[in-house]
Amino acid sequence: MESLMIILVGILVAIATYLILSRSVFRVIMGTAILSHAVHLLLLTVGGLKKGDVPIIGQADEAFTDALPQALILTAIVISFAVTAFLLVLAYRMYLTNGTDDFSQLGGKSDE
Amino acid sequence: MKVNDVILKTVVRMVVFIVLTFGMYLFFAGHNAPGGGFIGGLVLGSAIVLLYLTYDIETVHKGMPFDFKKVAALGVLLATGTAIGSLFFDAPFLTQTDGYFTIPILGEKHLSTVVLFEAGVALTVIGTLVTIILSISEDE
């Protein structure tokens, strides 16, 4: 399962990278969203899968799964939400100011 | 444009109540069961967002006259405040403490300063969430 998950992560990262490399700001934001999904899964997987039960004391007698990646991911989820929101608004402002959502039309130094 | 949304409004009124209760439960359960400041905050925040989406801003604002930016700021203050607070008890930064107290009616209960810290986290999450959604939807 672990190997399969990591391959899945690899595929997600590749797709996210492709989206990030595109010109449209909306696709770039989508790319970052997918990238954060991939990273969350990666973190969870490298901690080991199905090694034990839910990390709550008293629920089971056997070993727990690794709780540390879970704590990391929990913060990462909330942060990535905030970042996505910020990026969306940034894109909105960019569109409002420049009248385009295409990065390739923003380049250059004409305004300097 | 006026849409007939009586059913929506009635359903939301009930749902929000349930969601709010669930959010509070998640927040307090956090220490010993799934839940905690982040999840509790998110659930509570989304309940408020649901209200805003169903009713208009003025109506909700009458019932909840909060500036959610200030709620978020209060949360940050609470989280950092409990962190600094431990310094006054000659303990390292962010030290949390807990203990068992006997409270009338409720009996012996487990109380922890983590709750304060978690409350700060939850308030920040609620405040930020609502601020983000409101500012995006308010702009014309």
Add this chain to the structure above:
Amino acid sequence: MIVAFSIMLPFIAAALIPFIYRRFKNIHLGWFVLVVPAVLFTLLASYIPRIANGETFVKTYEWIPTFGINITTYLDGLSMIFSLLITGVGSLVILYSIFYLSTKESLHHFYCYLLLFMGAMLGVVLSDNLMVLYVFWELTSVSSFLLIAFWHHRKASRAGARKAMIITVSGGVAMLAGFLMLYVASGTFSIREIIANLEVVQASALFVPAMLLVLLGAFTKSAQFPFHIWLPDAMEAPTPVSAYLHSATMVKAGIYLVARTTPIFGGHEVWFWTVSGVGILTLFWGSFNAVKQFDLKALLAYSTISQLGLIMSLFGLGSAALHLGYASDTVIYTQATFAALFHLINHSTFKGALFMMVGIVDHEVGTRDIRRLGGLMALMPFTFTIAVIGSFSMAGLPPFNGFLSKEMFFAATVNIMQLNIFSLDNFGLIFPVVAWIASIFTFVYCAIIVMRTFFGKIQPDRLEKPPHEAPIGMLISPYILITFVVGIFIFPNVLGHYILQPAMASIYPMFPSSEELTPHIAAWHGYINTELWMTFGVIVFGILLYRTLKKWRPMYQIFPQKYTFNAIYERIIGSGESYSSRITNRYMNGHLSYYFIYIYVFFIAVLAGYALYADVLSWDPSKDSAIEPYELILVFVMVFAAGAILFAKQRITVVLLNGVLGYSVAFFFVLFRAPDLALTQLVVESITTALFLLAFKYLPKIQPEKVSNSIKITKAMISIAVGATVTLIGLAVMNYDKFEPISAYFEDAYNLAGGKNIVNTILGDFRAFDTMLEVVVLFIAGLGVYTLIKLKAKKGDTDVESK
């Protein structure tokens, strides 16, 4: 305790300034600020008797103990001199500034920077730890930058501030490297401990490089040749700042560093020749160039350079005694150091007074150009007195303190010729000769200050304002200073015993008695001594040269402008800027996708490249857990959803597909026993989807990418390479089992943190610091969203900077 308080107080006061400024608008802010140095001066002065008895005060507060970096305050004779100068001159300068700066200026900035500087400077002289000293050292550069650029609407101020910053900070970085070398050689950052283990340090191969780097820091800070060019430009600062930072205190930080490290490096030939050679050259160059200046402040700047060179060279000469070791006949060479400390104090008194005098002239007349000044003696008699006493003392004439230290300087240069170490028997003559010539020029520029400003004919039509005497408040501070100029001449030995003697003990800690190192200072010691005749010569030739100034002044034009140090500096900075902008423009072309490509290519090259090079890639699926059929389905759903995003034409499809991904991730969290994550992910995914739908109202519809196939292929290749790198490294990490996971520690959560939910105890207790900062980040992001939407740029904002 008191010493640490002395460092802290200015910083605390600086933080309080905005509140005081807002509360008491109609009282000049300077009155509140004046309390700080006055209190500190009194506090520190109360230590004088105990310091004079040879006591020192050490207190350590741990900062980064693992690296030996502690905040150790250390008050001994040497730090005493400097801290008294900082607080004493500081009080007088602030008093002066109350009358110099009107309440229309942004005083809260000014005094905030000034207090910042005062605290930093006290930190420099009262720290024993080299790293702490370095931090405060750079802080003085920063506050000096802010103060020079105080009138930041003037281009010259900004240029001067930048120049001072670049030169002193690059010297500071060199000094940091020197400190690190000292640490490597000695194993400690504490100056006292380094001195205690001198043999180890001196045997190290890093000894001479460390010495030269530390000297580079000292020379840039103290405006020694050829780094002196920043000081005249720094005179763009308000005059109180010039009097305080750029003559009495900050530029003496380099001197302090040399004095402080003399026990470590002194006694080495390289040290002797570098310090005294650069010092004597600076002395000459400064005084020679001062004569050609027309601006009184520039003249004083060059004179400060020259006097700093004098003090520097004396420290160099005095270090010879450390080479010789202690003996009854070597004590005479320590007198150079004594003269250095003595002149250090004298210079602060007379130069401070002179700067304030120039400030008064500028303030009351409106110009500092000596070609437009003249004949002010009758109109400004009190100011004239300051100028006469200050200049005479600077020129080395009796009955003022400059005479005493100048004589001792001459004596030291003459004495050094008797030594036969360091090839002094061949080159020793350089010192008295250069010193004497430089002193003649010093005499000439002192004469220029007095004669050109106050004698001759007044030219009212060339002055900005009708000249009149300064208000009494402006005269108090310079008068206190010239009282010292005269007072020290009359009672030099009080100063010698209480202040200078303990400082001598700090510089020569290996010498048994500091009593012996303190000579009796006398104004008169018979006709038959070389230094008196040298002074006579200076007066005679000085008058002669001043009289004939018009004839030989054109000599300054001979030297081509192209090869001045300023021109060289400008060329280095200019070409540095143009080259770097050319290089940067080549790859920073303004297209975001290019930047992403740089990042990704670098990422692939470093990570995959290193993994291949180190041969760490491995894959061992045997330890994997079993794959259940429903998990396989979930994986395929995610792959298809993600793949479909690439080809989606409608943005609503994209958002929904992203939602599918998010909910699938939540399912995985459920399957992999992470209930908290699953809950959070579900809520966040719903809200994110709602957010996207809301944002659609404002964003344009997505267009198909109109790019050529070759670009598409390049992008696809990069993406696949990134994905492959992540996969390969992830697989290799899975198989890494060289150490145990640390999670076992957290499983004791109930005993350690009183909670049963391990994830939550990590968030709320074990790693609460992360959570706390995360909350702050979340808040900032929320504020960012809010401001981006609500804040619209105001039109018509003008650029205040002059071009």
